[in-house]
Amino acid sequence: MTAVNLLDFDLDGLAAYCATLGEKRFRAVQLMRWIHQRGEADFDRMSDLAKSLRAKLAGVAEVRALPVISEHRSADGTVKWLFDVGAGNAIETVFIPEDDRGTLCVSSQAGCAVGCRFCSTGHQGFSRNLSTGEILAQLWHAEHSLRRAGVSRPGPDPRVITNVVMMGMGEPLQNYAAVIPALRVMLDDHAYGLSRRRVTVSTSGMVAKIDTLREECPVALAVSLHAPDDALRDELVPLNRKDGLAALLQACKRYLERAPRDFITFEYCMLDGVNDSDAQARALLELVSARGPAGRVPCKFNLIPFNPFPQSGLKRSPMARVQAFAQVLMDGGLVTTVRKTRGDDIDAACGQLAGEVQDRTRVQERLVRLPLPRVGASGRGAAAQQRG
Ligand code: SF4
Secondary structure (H helix, E strand, O other), X not given: OOOEEHHXXXXXXXXXXXHHOOOOHXXXXXXXXXXXXXXXXXXHHOXXXXXXXXXXHOOOEEOOOOOEEEEEEOOOOOEEEEEEOOOOOEEEEEEEEEOOEEEEXXXXXXXXOOOOOOOHHHHHOXXXXXXXXXXXXXXXXXXHHHHHOOOOOOOOOOOOXXXXXEOOXXXXXXXXXXXXXXXXXXXXXXXXXXXXXXXXXXXXXXXXHHHHHHHHOOOEEEEEOOOOOHHHHHHHOOOHHHHHHHHHHHHHHHHHOOOOOOOEEXXXXXXXXXXXXXXXXXXXXXXXXXXXXXXXXXXXXXXXEOOOOOOOOOOEOOHHHHHHHHHHHHHOOOEEEEOOOOOHHHOOOOOHHHHHHOOOOOHHHHHHXXXXXXXXOOOOOOOEOOXX
């Protein structure tokens, strides 16, 4: 019999499991604290658990860590883990330390079915959804291995990871059922106790699921936009063909009614000659203004220098172009940041390490054959991003 993985449960799930063992809810709270706050996996060392409960758990339950294939540490403090999730699949998790925060970028799927044109993960195709336990095992391992390695933050709070972004491999809203309990554990005061503002789901724009997330677990939302018009976004983010930009922006507006932040973050990957012209920046301003299809959408833009990978056929916009593009957005009144490239010495672009493990589907060949409109060639523009 396979042991039950306690990382698969949020508090209600753990309480329900404890009930099957004849145990009260407060035992679930104790377990939650030992596992997630203290990083303990050995029931025998959970000293305030009743001996009878430890005996019941032995052999039928476990805290199932993911095997680590590799751990790369960048000179800038970025740490990237490659985890084995079986059947030749690997996922990536990245820790990014900054002065005021420690951010963990977590994967939600092995591969991704969305197939964004500029994304290394998208080029590898889709293998499977991760379980809640596999999503949380990334956070569990990162938090506690960093602590054991002596990484700390100023002040008495022992937590190294202060922010989680679901921006690694996969489209989190395509794995909704597993992601929601994982989010709840991240937010739970008996586990990681992160505020809703510090947990971000990043989506390529699944409109119906954005509405569901708004009802069930409204955390911060980032949307991978990458293009100012449907023609270009259809090419770069194929999911766009289903709903289109107008419906996506309307969903963003609805989300803001319950979001913990009063803006949506739009991610925009800067691709040389594809989506980086001043005219495209002005089109973005128009898109999120009162004259746009959803009216004014309170937002900020995060411009991401494209991290080239061999099969993409795309180039990073020159930094001067990125800055000029940002200036147009800022002159139009939008808060705009340019993401610093981190961990260049360890292949920080999401999907690059896992892509070296395998390419399951030949999707790479299909994607590199897709033509992209060029700036000036069609009179509109073009765009893209990569995750991670
Ligand atoms: S950018 Fe995100 S949604 Fe698009 S292919 Fe990559 S992982 Fe999937």
